[in-house]
Amino acid sequence: MKQAIVTGAGGGLGFSICKSLSENxxxxxxxxxxxxxxxxxxxKLNNTKPYAADVRDEESIISLYEKIDNTPDLIVNNAGIARFGKLLDQKLSDFQDVVQTNLIGSFIVATEGAKRMVKEDKKGSIINITSVHSVNPGPGVGAYPITKSGLYSLTKLMALEWGEYGIRVNAIAPGFIDSGMSKPFFENPKVRKSRGKAVPLQRLGSADDIANTVLFLASEEASYINANEIVVDGGVIHSVLMHLPRD
Ligand SMILES: NC(=O)c1ccc[n+]([C@@H]2O[C@H](COP(=O)([O-])OP(=O)(O)OC[C@H]3O[C@@H](n4cnc5c(N)ncnc54)[C@H](O)[C@@H]3O)[C@@H](O)[C@H]2O)c1
Known part of the structure; x- marks a missing residue:
């Protein structure tokens, strides 16, 4: 069996990602x-062990790697937070917490994992969960889009530096997902309907849509895919012209 590490495992996407990996x-x-x-x-799952660690804290992540039985074959940087509000209303501490968790936290987890993989000559894969905000920043979510485009940039940089060790690094950018941090937002039927209709595929995405993409990127079938961001959004980030008024 291969060893996977999934951060943010208790959340909506984290659960589906752990489930699909543990079944495969x-x-x-x-x-x-x-x-x-x-x-x-x-x-709720087989082949899955729980761990507590704070991705913002280097010491916490070093001690996490010491506790896990095996060097990872796969690391999924999925832990993430958002602090809503316009930039003019953002508290600096909220802005910093989002950067520390989403961007610096992913850096810590990936580099500490990669050091161990390189030392043991273990080839593998790292997957960073970004967002459609990494491509088109949406207003009103503070530092969130900045951290996600930064994480995509970091993904490419890590892929360039670690390719020679056989470590592939890619990102997955989820769109409107009816799970996790967005679930409360989509509980409003009006929002649910309008957001669903805005997507070319006419539906919200599911946590399983993301978990399936993780499984593919982690597989041998994806062994030549590196330094990419796969956008899993039903086509929404390319839909601007579809929504323009017509005569
Ligand atoms: N749900 C969506 O619509 C959506 C869309 C785009 C991107 N994403 C991204 O997907 C990922 C998962 O989000 P989700 O929707 O499942 O959210 P979620 O809030 O359900 O889960 C996030 C998990 O991360 C954990 N976490 C937060 N800070 C942490 C830290 N410092 N150390 C360790 N764990 C920490 C939380 O406890 C939580 O369990 C995030 O990176 C998010 O930005 C989600």
Whole structure:
């Protein structure tokens, strides 16, 4: 069995990613800020162990890698947060927390993992969960889009530097996903309908849409895919011209 590490494992996308990996020959380290959150996922799955670690904190991540039995074959940087509000109203501490979690946290988890992979000559894959905000920043979500485009840039840089060790690094940019941090937003039927209709495929995405893409990128079938961001959004980021008024 291959060893996977999934951060943010207690959340909406994290659960589906852990589930699909655990059902497909991966032993999964389900990592979240609190053990109870990791256990919410691991208790429901086979081949999955819960761990508590804070991606913002280098010491916490070093100690996490010391606890996990095997050097990872796959790292999924999925932990992420958003602090809503316009830039003029943002508290600096919120802005910094989003950068520290989404961007610096992903850097810490990936580099600490890659150091161990290189040392053991273990080839593998790192997948960073970004967002459609990495391509087209939406207003009103503070630092979130900046961290996601930064994470895509970091993805490319890591891919360039670590390709020689056989480590592939890619990103997945989810669109409007009816799960996790967006679930409360889509509970409003009006928002749900209008957002669903804005997507060329006429539906919101699911956590499984993202988990399936993780599984593909982690597989041998994707062994020549590197330094990419796969946008999983039903086509919405390319739909501007579709929404212009017509005579
Ligand atoms: N749900 C969506 O619509 C959507 C769309 C685009 C991108 N994303 C991205 O997908 C990823 C997962 O989001 P989700 O929707 O499942 O959100 P979620 O809030 O359900 O899950 C996020 C998880 O990350 C954990 N986490 C937060 N800070 C952490 C830290 N410092 N250390 C360790 N764990 C931490 C949380 O405890 C939570 O369990 C995020 O990176 C998010 O930006 C989600």
């Amino acid at each position: 020959n991966f032993s999964v380290a389900a990592v979240d800020l609190n053990l109870t959150d990791s256990e919410k996922t691991s208790d």
